Amino acid sequence: MQEIVQTLISGEATGTDIAALRLPESYRGVVVRKEDVALFEGMASADKDPRKSLRVEEVPVPELGPGEALVAVMASSVNYNTVWSSIFEPLPTFGFLERYGRTSALAARHDLPYHVLGSDLAGVVLRTGPGVNAWKPGDEVVAHCLSVELESADGHDDTMLDPAQRIWGFETNFGGLAEIALVKSNQLMPKPAHLTWEEAAAPGLVNSTAYRQLVSRNGAGMKQGDNVLIWGASGGLGSYATQLALAGGANPVCVVSSPRKAEICRGMGAEAIIDRSAEDYRFWSDEHTQNPREWKRFGARIRELTGGEDPDIVFEHPGRETFGASVYVTRKGGTIVTCASTSGFTHEFDNRYLWMNLKRIVGTHFANYREAWEANRLIAKGKIHPTLSKTYRLEDTGQAAYDVHRNLHQGKVGVLALAPEEGLGVRDHELRARHREAIDRFRAPGAEPAATP
Structure with missing residues (x-):
């Protein structure tokens, strides 16, 4: 593996040189193990600790099949699906691997007692x-x-509708939190040349998800002038929704939970910001009862910021905690578009505000190849920027997942795999220099900026 690393960071290796490298028999990957699925049994979700379930282990390099590629992973990142996998919610991911393994002899490679995430x-x-x-x-x-x-x-009109659609590294094995990953070739896209390895690894899942959810005709179909309410607007997903709204001529109304997160949104160019902690919105009176008065107070605050207009689009992903309020505040004929439920999967809302006001709820899930390609193209052109705030070593992925689980992070957190340090991999220094402030926006004050050798 050391020979591979030295060759890749030398800056002089050709494709022929890399093709001639001897592949190792094994590599290090971040795994959960089937034997640990009962580890957190009986515990509340908030109390489950990814640091206890995520391990870095040496695992065999998988067999390479038709239409696939083995990729030397320089850097990866932590998404919320990594947190779900690590705490075995909503179900242990080994069920996904078992079902996939039964579909073909080649897919059987994925059904293992460990899952590389x-x-x-x-x-x-x-x-x-x-x-x-x-x-x-x-x-x-x-x-x-x-x-x-x-x-x-x-699947041939929209590949997300393929009955065999799965999320790599969550519903399949051999994911990106590792030194080597196995992917299908139609998952690959060009690395943005002005970014470091860790910056380039950060946007993929969340940027593509936000693009489909907000911009694509498969999602909300955002247009210029739309008011877009964005929950968690400085987070891993919301930070890309905020940028996409601004780049597309819409008006983001950013909901955040701290002054620091509000400042990040202002730095991106947003003007309408609600600090829900400071304004103490309590959408639930107790565990079983929502509070419509708080919906109304929240809606009034939104109209203060938009000149009296309700949101055309609500960018939903918290789920249970916020969904009733989201349905209520959306304008007549507007759209609530949802891609996740980080606060709970069982949503409750007053259907009168939906049907009598002709609102729509649209479910979206990740993105098809075209949508992912377009989202990546915006990154490569410097129109949308990575929101990387902190980078961990592969050995510290458990801590990274813990921080995401506890919402202790801003934007996205990266993980170095084969890259020996931050700041490597930049090819277009001129484009990087033009966008350096935006690229570093999410890094904590006083943090060392990424090098650009």
Whole structure:
């Protein structure tokens, strides 16, 4: 593995050199193990500690199949699905691997007593399998997390509708929180040349998810002038929604939970900001009862910031805690678009405000290849920027997941895999210099900026 690292960071290796590298028999990956699925039994979700379930272990390099690629992972990042996997919620992911393993002899590789996690990466192609023509060893890439088979007609209008659609590193094995990852070649996209490895690895899942949810015709179909209410607007997902709204001529109304997060939103260019902690919104009177008076107070505050207008779009992902308020405050004929439920999967809302006001609830889930490609293209052009705030070593992924679980982070947190330090991998220094302030916006005050060797 050391030979691979030295070759990749030398800056002089050709594709031929990389193709000639000897692959190791094993690599280090961040795993959960099947034997640990009962580890947190009986505990509340908030009390479950990813540091106790996530391990860094040496695992065998998987067999390379048709249409696949092995990628040397320079950096990855932690998403909320890593947290779910680590605390075995809503179900242990081994059930996903078992079902996938039964579909074919090749898929059986994924059904193992350990699960290598991670749904983002930035790295270098090491090998490609039969039938791969668009990518070759030495290509610097990022990977989106949609894994599809496309053997059903259902997936050929929108690949997210493929019955065999899965999220790589969550519903499949051999994910990106590792030194080597196995991906399908149609997951690969060019690495943005002006970013470091860790910066390039950060946007993939959340940027693509936000793009489909907000911009795509498969989501809310945002247009210029729309008022867009964005929950968690400085977080891993909301920070990209905020940028996409601003870049698309919409008016984001950013909901945050601290003055620091409010300042981050202002730094991105947002003007309408609600600090829900400071204004003490309590949408639930108790565990079983919502408080419509708080919905009304919240709606009035939004109209103060928009000149009397209700949101055209509500960008939903907290779920249970906020969904009743989201349905209430959306304008007549508006759209609530949801992609997650980090505060609980069982949503409750007053349906009168939905049906009598012709509102729509749209469910979205990640993105198809085209949407992911367009989202990555915006990153590569410097129109949307990574929101990386902190980077951990592979050995510290448990702490990274813990911080995300406890909402102790800003934006996204990265994980170095084969990259020996931060700041490596920049190819376009001119473009980087033009956007340096935006690239570093989410880093904590006083943090060392990434180097640009």
